[in-house]
Amino acid sequence: MLAETICSAVSAAGLGIAALTAYRRRFLAATRIAAYALVPVGLVLTGVVAWVSGMVFKPTVWAGFGLLALAWLLFMTTRAVERRRLGAAGKPAGAAQGSPAPQAVAPAASAPSLGSGARPRPAGRKEPRAAPADDFSDIEAILKKHGI
Structure with a gap:
């Protein structure tokens, strides 16, 4: 009962604001405000407010x-x-529980030696990919194809 009264008051206030907005010749905004103002009354009439208020207080x-x-x-x-x-x-949890672990990849011959100041990588970690020489070559080809 209280929720329905509050919804009706909110709708009445919204319709009053819509009337003032229409008086100022802002009809599009007034129509939008009136639409929002009618939503609470519509929710009361469909029973949504009674359902929600019954649910909230249980x-x-x-x-x-x-x-x-x-x-x-x-x-x-x-x-x-x-x-x-x-x-x-460094491995999935399933591998630790008895399933076969993935095989580690042998380091490449061109890997930097420890004497050159590089730190050793932990086992199972991949080497970062090198950036291509021209990142945008495929994008440039698409743009040229379309004449841009």
Whole structure:
């Protein structure tokens, strides 16, 4: 009952603001304000407000939301721990539980030696890809094709 009264008051105030806006000859804005003002009354008449207010004031509904929040928190915690383990071990969690681990790639002959000041990479890490000489050659070809 209280929610319906509040929605009616909000709609009445919105329609009043729309009337003032129309008086100032801003008809497009007045029509938009009137449309927004009619939404609360429409929600009351369709029963959505009664459904929402009935749901908000039930303790069992809040307990359900609490359980959903707890489930989400547990899920996110396990994901964070899984990611941390993946970063520390350098291999997927399934590989540590008995499945065959992927074979490490032998270092290339052109790898820098430790004497040149380069630090050794941890096992399982890939070498960063070298940037192509001309990053934009394919873009330039497309632009030339279209005459730009």
